[in-house]
Amino acid sequence: MIRILAVDDDRRMVDFVAGELRQAGYEVVKAHNGDEALALLATETVDLAVVDVMMPGMDGFSLTRILREEHGVSVILLTARHHIEDKERGFSAGSDDYLVKPFEAKELLFRVKAVLRRYDRSMEEPLSLGTLHIDRRSYEIRSENGTMLIPLKEFELLSLFAANPQQVLSRDQIIERIWGLDFTGDEQTVNVHIKRLRGRLMEFAPDVKIVTVRGVGYKIEVAR
Structure with missing residues (x-):
């Protein structure tokens, strides 16, 4: 079961967050300040905070x-303020998403699900597709042509396709999974990364191709 750490000095808020998460099927541990949270992590493991x-x-x-940096835990920050400086500090610190109080339980659960999909720790096993082998622990890709390291976003994009073979992924789905809900760019970013990835695969594992499904999105295929 996915375990989530809820940290807030406001006991009513931390109880509200914990209650909604438990009702949605998550296991929750609570802390009321940073020191208490870190003390919990000395004996507990969590998937998200x-x-x-x-x-x-x-x-x-x-x-x-x-x-x-020290525990590899994904983070959603809660704040009562909607200042762009706070958002910038949060993302600079490594947060995955940002939620402004007051918020509805539905929005909290939506964002939790989105972050967990992007960092699915139950899906770290290696992936194989044709001659291509993807090690999601070492971030290496291997084929008959050797071993290669590629930029992280391209690696995440390739892993997303390989974990969903034959499934057509829309540009919006790709942006949400790879860049997150607060991405401020446009679809051209997706197109550029896919173009670069296609070029690498053409030389490294030519039997594996990312195919455009006109008007829908992209999917990965293995040449037979």
């Missing part, structure tokens, strides 16, 4: 940085 920005002592930005 929902962290309040404004807390006494260690604030949410500092806690987020530690959670990301």
Whole structure:
């Protein structure tokens, strides 16, 4: 079961978050400040943390940085303010998403699901497609032509396609899964990354191709 850490010095808020998450089927552990959260992580493992920005002592930005860098935990930040500076600090600290109070339970659950899809820790096993082998732990791709490292976004994009063979993925689905809900670019970013990835596959694993499905999106195929 997916376990989520809820951190907020407001006990009513942390109880609300925990209650909604448990009702949605997640296991939840609670903390009321940054030090308590880190103490919990000495004995507990979690898949995601929902962290309040404004807390006494260690604030949410500092806690987020530690959670990301030392524990590899994805983070959604909660704040009562909608300042662009807070959002910038949050993403700089490594947060995956940002939620402004007050918020509806439905929005919290939607964003939790979106982040978990992007960082699915149950899907770290290697993937194979034709002559292509993808190691999602070492971030290496291998084929009959050897081993290659590629830029992270291209690796995530390739892994997404390989984990969903024959499934057509729309540009919106790709943007949500790879760049996140707060992505401010456009579809051209997807097109550029796919073009680069196609060029690499053409030389490295020519039997594996990313195909355009006109008017819908893209899918990955293996030449028979």
